[in-house]
Amino acid sequence: MRSAARMMPPSKRPRRLRQAQWIRTLVREHTLAAEDLIWPIFVTEGRGVRESIAALPGVSRLSIDQLVVDAKRAQALGIPAIAVFPVTAEALKDDLGTHATDPSGLACRAASALAEAVPALGLIGDIALDPYTSHGHDGVFRDGEVLNDETVGILAEMALVHARAGFNVVAPSDMMDGRVGATRAALDAAELERTLILSYAVKYASAFYGPFRSALGSARRQGSVDKRTYQMDPANAREALREVALDLEEGADLVMVKPGLPYLDVIRQVKDTWQVPTVAYQVSGEYAMLRAGADAGAFAWTDALMESLLAFKRAGADAIITYAALEVAEHLRSGYATTARA
């Protein structure tokens, strides 16, 4: 005889709240919406170009005209902002990343076109030298070192040029010390006090950036640049709070934790400690990992994607940068959250 038959019935039954979709919906603590998403897009030279990226299935490099088309789609789906990442021709790269401050550069031309075509869409410009340096570092690299203060001066000028081109938000992603303060001062002195700063305040020296670097960089050095003298040690969390404190003091409006899924604890601590707008970046390697898992039949792509993005909301993120933003917004529009897996 099975012993279960003699058990006392439980007096508390949490399952009552899970018995049907209507009650699960009613008591759900967190939701994912198109309004939470930021879509990162790679822009490249040319016209009519939509070039797929082997390392990031489903993601393309777009020429400016195509970028405008997709930006309109994003806006129509309720996505509030996009982040633009330019693919720089090898011939324009040098040791100092000189092209980063050129107002006629690809990112700035993309911003101008977008500001005109989709004026209500938030435009985020990535501020770092790595797309422009021949060595792939985020700063000036001399005698085996990435030089902080020299880099910061260039970054502040780069931010200024990007803001003037039409970016509403500049997002320093380099992890140099003092760059948020220098950028705020440069913007304010140029009467660009409305330009927002989204600081990549907590950016780890992560293995998960591999596909991004191959999407942007040359085959020669893809994925291999050691950024541990400026990006954070994955072992540290207390240090993340200190980084955020400094960036807020220096004038950051929003702060980011990156990568996302392996650092949910850090997102939660940053949010609880500072109570400021906190952005999570589902980076290229996270996206690629989910795709590979789905392609191998380990799980359903859409379900795994939605679950991982919801995790960011649960951890306290206000906004999420994801390469899947458009497709997620489409799923949400067709009622994914309330009908799927009912």
Ligand code: PBG
């Ligand atoms: C560069 C930058 C990186 C990413 C965004 N901006 C890569 C790096 O630091 O090497 C990574 C994004 C991703 O992996 O999706 N400043």
